[in-house]
Amino acid sequence: MLLNRMNKSVGWMIGVALVLGSVPAWAQTGGVEGKCTGEDGQPLVGYTILLERQDVKGTYKTKTNKKGEYMHIGLPMGPYKVSLQSPAGQTLFFFNSHVKYQENTTLDFDMGKEKKVAEQEREKRIEEDPELKRKMQEQAKDQKEFTGLKGLFDQSLQLMNEKRYAEAVPLLEQAQGLAKGNNVPVVYGRLAEAYHKAKMYDKALATYQKALEVNPTEAAYHNNMGNVYADMGKNAEAAEAFKKAAETDPTRAASYYFNYGAIMYNQGKMDEAVAAFQKAVQVDPNYAEGQYMLGRALMGKLDMDPATGKLIPALGTVEALEAYMKLEPQGKHSEEVQGMLQTMQGSVETSYTKKKKAKS
Numbered sequence: 001m002l003l004n005r006m007n008k009s010v011g012w013m014i015g016v017a018l019v020l021g022s023v024p025a026w027a028q029t030g031g032v033e034g035k036c037t038g039e040d041g042q043p044l045v046g047y048t049i050l051l052e053r054q055d056v057k058g059t060y061k062t063k064t065n066k067k068g069e070y071m072h073i074g075l076p077m078g079p080y081k082v083s084l085q086s087p088a089g090q091t092l093f094f095f096n097s098h099v100k101y102q103e104n105t106t107l108d109f110d111m112g113k114e115k116k117v118a119e120q121e122r123e124k125r126i127e128e129d130p131e132l133k134r135k136m137q138e139q140a141k142d143q144k145e146f147t148g149l150k151g152l153f154d155q156s157l158q159l160m161n162e163k164r165y166a167e168a169v170p171l172l173e174q175a176q177g178l179a180k181g182n183n184v185p186v187v188y189g190r191l192a193e194a195y196h197k198a199k200m201y202d203k204a205l206a207t208y209q210k211a212l213e214v215n216p217t218e219a220a221y222h223n224n225m226g227n228v229y230a231d232m233g234k235n236a237e238a239a240e241a242f243k244k245a246a247e248t249d250p251t252r253a254a255s256y257y258f259n260y261g262a263i264m265y266n267q268g269k270m271d272e273a274v275a276a277f278q279k280a281v282q283v284d285p286n287y288a289e290g291q292y293m294l295g296r297a298l299m300g301k302l303d304m305d306p307a308t309g310k311l312i313p314a315l316g317t318v319e320a321l322e323a324y325m326k327l328e329p330q331g332k333h334s335e336e337v338q339g340m341l342q343t344m345q346g347s348v349e350t351s352y353t354k355k356k357k358a359k360s
Helices: 002-021 111-128 130-161 165-176 183-197 201-214 219-231 235-248 250-266 270-283 288-299 317-327 334-345
Strands: 029-037 048-053 059-063 069-076 078-085 091-099 104-106
Touching: 029 048, 029 078, 029 091, 029 111, 048 069, 059 069, 091 104, 091 111, 130 165, 130 183, 165 183, 183 201, 183 219, 201 219, 219 235, 219 250, 235 250, 235 270, 250 270, 250 288, 270 288, 288 317, 288 334, 317 334
Parallel strands: 029 104
Antiparallel strands: 029 069, 048 059, 048 078, 078 091
């Protein structure tokens, strides 16, 4: 009987062991929960909690409620990377944690607290690393100087928009000492423009030259120097500057030749104007404004046959004006151009629109 009791007892123990050993794998789960607050202490609503299992592949997601709270249960046990993501999908912060069996791990995302901790750690690293500290001090100095530079630049822009050029000059002169890298030629260019508008021509030329020394590929500086020379009445120098601008940037050569032609035209120097406009339309035959100004400048060279009293246009006049009409038949100069053509020819086709195809 004793033997039988012992056998029964052993049999019960084995049964218990078998029952305990047969717990299914899906039941070996846990969870993660917590609350998410922003730097202002307010709950982060509708933010994503991304849970990425680290030992095997597995990704899970949930979102925060109106109180900034979240919970995800039924997670397989194991190591996880738990990330807080903004509604736009940007990862703001993450924890490396472990999901335990039948337990909810609490992970609160307090962004105000995390920001303070990060700042403290950053300050500690800086203090412990002299080279890093030096670099950070330089960055802070550069940022301060850039802020000062931007302030001066913005103030000068406002003054120039108000045509108070002389008042903008000292601000830009001060900005020169703060400018670094790519900002240097920009400040030079703006200062030179202010000098020019304030009729301080020599300083304008000298400053444009400084800008070119820093950035020799900027054709606009040559073009602007051409404008300064033209205002000084130095036409030969102006022509050379515009030519240099065209050579530096062939893609905009038409506009640079046009600028010179316009200055010569306004000064009544038609030969120089015609030559410049001819170059402009040679570079870009579809430059409507160039064709118009070429034709207009050539109109100043009209001759008359004393025997018949008939007007004799200079070579290329009609061609330039007709080219304009073909390019811009309804353009702002179209009526004036038609009038000039009629003056020379007596009559002219007034419509330069494309002919319609005959219906079959």
